[in-house]
Amino acid sequence: MALTSPRRSALADQVIAQLRNQITSGEWPVGSRIPTEPELVEQLGVARNTVREAVRALAHNGLLDIRQGSGTYVVATSELAGVMHRRFAAADPRHIAELRSTLESSAARLAAVRRTERDLRQLDTLMARREEAWASGDAEAFVAADA
Incomplete structure (x- = not known):
């Protein structure tokens, strides 16, 4: 049997969309620290792994910067801006x-x-x-x- 690409859970996609909306709407402006993982778990009512997956996806897309021991910060309001920031930093x-x-x-x-x-x-x-x-x-x- 051939391998197929894994699919992200629909729940993680929904969390990604909600977090992205917080960023693009300006609710979480560039430079701001987003709520902690436990706070997001409580606010969203989802498992910790779902929040982690969403945050990592947004970090990979250049919207968030995960700083060990400090928190997670908004670095861009769009994926394009995030890519540009990483590319030209x-x-x-x-x-x-x-x-x-x-x-x-x-x-x-x-x-x-x-x-x-x-x-x-x-x-x-x-x-x-x-x-x-x-x-x-x-x-x-x-x-x-x-x-």
Whole structure:
């Protein structure tokens, strides 16, 4: 009989989804320590091994960092960000800046080519909101509108 790939239990998948949602929603922001394993077991009502499997999966995907003796910390809000963090953590900051410059200018060029009239109206609205915040001297509103 041929071997087949093992399947992750549906329960572990549900726990992974719940934990991922806590991260992507901002409930657990980057840099924060997530609840301990016993706390997660109690909150989720699942076995310790299920929690371990979920946490390890999210760590493998780059969302969490498991620090022995310290806890488990959120390091990214998406799998892509986690992979990028791991890949470029030791890179020269100048190289990162060069990469970002290249990617962001290409993204801006594509956005300009693919824009719609609705996109232009939305940009006009956002720019007006930013200008109003600047004129009123509301730095917090300006930063929010500029993001």
